[in-house]
Amino acid sequence: MSARPDGFRADSLVDLVGRTPLLRLRGVTADLPPKVRVWAKLEGFNPGGSIKDRPALRMLQEGLRTGNLRQGKVIIDSTSGNTGIALAMLGAALGFPVEMVVPSNASIERRQIIQAFGAKLIESDPLEGSDGAIRLCREIIADDRDRYFKPDQYFNEANPLAHYETTGPEIWEQTCGRVTHFLAGIGTSGTIMGTGRFLKEQNSAIRIMAIEPDDAFHGLEGLKHMASSIVPGIYHEGELDDKIPTPTDEAYDMVYRLGREEGLLVGQSSGAACWAALKLARTLDEGEIVIVFPDFGDKYLSTNLWQGWGEMPRPADLPQR
Amino acid sequence: MAVHVKIPTPLRKFTEGNERVEVVGENVGALLEEMERRFPGIRERLCDDQGKVRRFVNLYLNGDDVKFLGGLATKLAEGDEIAIVPAIAGGRS
Numbered sequence: 001m002s003a004r005p006d007g008f009r010a011d012s013l014v015d016l017v018g019r020t021p022l023l024r025l026r027g028v029t030a031d032l033p034p035k036v037r038v039w040a041k042l043e044g045f046n047p048g049g050s051i052k053d054r055p056a057l058r059m060l061q062e063g064l065r066t067g068n069l070r071q072g073k074v075i076i077d078s079t080s081g082n083t084g085i086a087l088a089m090l091g092a093a094l095g096f097p098v099e100m101v102v103p104s105n106a107s108i109e110r111r112q113i114i115q116a117f118g119a120k121l122i123e124s125d126p127l128e129g130s131d132g133a134i135r136l137c138r139e140i141i142a143d144d145r146d147r148y149f150k151p152d153q154y155f156n157e158a159n160p161l162a163h164y165e166t167t168g169p170e171i172w173e174q175t176c177g178r179v180t181h182f183l184a185g186i187g188t189s190g191t192i193m194g195t196g197r198f199l200k201e202q203n204s205a206i207r208i209m210a211i212e213p214d215d216a217f218h219g220l221e222g223l224k225h226m227a228s229s230i231v232p233g234i235y236h237e238g239e240l241d242d243k244i245p246t247p248t249d250e251a252y253d254m255v256y257r258l259g260r261e262e263g264l265l266v267g268q269s270s271g272a273a274c275w276a277a278l279k280l281a282r283t284l285d286e287g288e289i290v291i292v293f294p295d296f297g298d299k300y301l302s303t304n305l306w307q308g309w310g311e312m313p314r315p316a317d318l319p320q321r
Numbered sequence: 322m323a324v325h326v327k328i329p330t331p332l333r334k335f336t337e338g339n340e341r342v343e344v345v346g347e348n349v350g351a352l353l354e355e356m357e358r359r360f361p362g363i364r365e366r367l368c369d370d371q372g373k374v375r376r377f378v379n380l381y382l383n384g385d386d387v388k389f390l391g392g393l394a395t396k397l398a399e400g401d402e403i404a405i406v407p408a409i410a411g412g413r414s
Contacts, residue, residue: 105379105407126329126404126406127327127328127330127340127404127405127406128329129329129330129331129407131330132330215331215366216330216331217332217407218331218377218407219375219376219377219378219407220377225331228331248375248376248377249369249375249376252376252377304376304377304378304379305376
């Protein structure tokens with residue numbers, strides 16, 4: 001369950017999903033009280049490059065078990081990117097054709113990676129964001145219902161179950177049961193629902209806190225502002241202890257700091273997680289805070305995170321430490 | 322000169338739910354000023370305290386990214402179309 005031993009060998013790609021490392025952050029946390037530690041679960045180590053490999057695999061396994069996914073079916077879903085990459089990768093590995101509905105303003109790297117796995121990319125209206133992709137996907141399926149298997153990550157209980165069965169136990173073991181706070185962003189809410197449920201069962205005092213954009217109009221790709229969004233069926237707000245609204249600008253700045261101060265190039269949702277964790281950490285005397293870094297940052301080099309309005313930092317322009 | 326402006330779902334609360342509005346402006350900066358006059362509060366969502374367009378906001382002029390054209394000084398002509406597109410956002414319509 002813990003990080004893989006050296007020389008790990010796998011018979012199948014699916015055996016490489018999960019068991020990601022937990023890294024203690026030591027640079028951006030330098031000004032915290034000495035008994036407060038922040039640990040990042042580095043989900044970029046999954047074979048598809050993000051945490052979405054876990055729910056994608058679990059949802060396909062459930063589909064195969066129930067017979068809803070079988071030869072002749074096409075895997076289809078709407079996604080802002082990482083789930084599409086995970087499903088395209090697993091579809092290729094398991095021998096299923098894949099079609100993904102993605103808002104056309106998802107990063108070019110994500111869209112290209114999905115296609116590199118042989119999947120068909122269907123672009124939805126960028127003005128309508130991820131909800132526009134959800135609606136378009138529903139329309140496509142309605143035209144030919146028997147053709148498709150839709151994992152339906154926003155409503156499929158196998159999504160949070162993946163985290164209940166893997167992410168949660170890994171964190172519990174990697175922190176030797178000492179975790180006091182678990183923070184994760186909400187996209188589908190699968191990560192925080194499943195992981196939170198497992199951790200609460202081990203120790204009900206563990207605080208489960210969700211990170212969400214501070215406004216409906218934001219730049220945190222992958223995260224949802226729940227109050228203004230289609231609410232996922234798997235989301236149960238009552239299971240959260242708190243929510244931390246996070247401004248896009250602060251999350252972006254934290255991405256730049258993580259690169260220079262930790263040696264971690266991550267995406268904006270990781271920046272948001274880290275900003276929220278440090279905000280929380282400054283209010284504590286002691287604690288073991290675990291946050292999720294959903295992916296690494298190489299998929300975002302073409303996005304507004306790094307390509308901006310002239311006055312924005314480009315990697316080469318950032319001040320040296 | 323009137324320009325068509327496409328409004329993303331999360332900002333339609335400022336435009337009485339309209340996904341498309343006609344706004345007058347000789348360049349992009351002037352257009353944003355005029356939008357604020359007509360739809361108070363919208364500018365703060367698009368620009369920071371110094372008046373710079375927020376990092377996650379994209380403005381497209383007839384499909385081309387304004388930040389790679391002339392930024393806020395980009396000239397506009399009658400019938401042009403400006404689309405305001407955030408990185409990725411949810412939003413109910």
